[in-house]
Amino acid sequence: MRMSQKGNLMGVEQEAKDLLSFDLNGVPIRLTVDPSRRLVDIIRTDLNLTGTKISCEIGRCGACMVLVDGKQQNSCLTMAYQCEGKKVETIEGIGTEMIDPVQQAFLEEGGFQCGYCTPGMIVSIKALLNENPKATMDELKDGLTGNLCRCTGYGGIYRVLRRITDHQNK
Known part of the structure; x- marks a missing residue:
């Protein structure tokens, strides 16, 4: 360029x-x-x-x-x-051919309220899992500190993280 x-x-x-x-x-x-x-x-x-x-x-x-x-x-x-x-x-x-597991977890766990933060949350979780596929719940939470949910829908987001970490440990 x-x-x-x-x-x-x-x-x-x-x-x-x-x-x-x-x-x-x-x-x-x-x-x-x-x-x-x-x-x-x-x-x-x-x-x-x-x-x-x-x-x-x-x-x-x-x-x-x-x-x-x-x-x-x-x-x-x-x-x-x-x-x-x-x-x-x-x-x-993300999830163009088939829904991505992170997207699926957001749907099934109700990981959103208004949905405005959801794309950024999903992208961030994907990046964290790219770096560490076996990330713990605490590591994922720490990795999301730069993502804010104005609706305070963190309960649903944390359920998503729990689902991801539980699935990884199977």
Whole structure:
């Protein structure tokens, strides 16, 4: 990717645009974007994938969580150019062929109320399990400290975590 700058040519303001290439949910993406744009804005506005939410915009709530090369990342704090050549996965990329076990646990355990935090919670749990497939209940709880549920639906979320850890120990 070449970096360009905003310029003023003969009194006409011009926006800098750069080619951005990355994989999104297994699909190669090539876009020409302003290098100052955030990943969350590219995902939601340019690519029309609205499962990734915008809430606090300062990386404290987890609603915008995505996987970048398998690791959880707040897309509101990630500049789009930082994903050049990487694999990005949103909630829309999880459980596409068959419902993912984490999604199934959320459904069966009532792990949501309004549902706004649910995509970020699922993405974060997937990242935690990618790093440690045998994570304990406490490790999963600790790993979700960057994800907030405004409805205080943590009882259901903790039932999901218990189901996951119980299933792993069988």
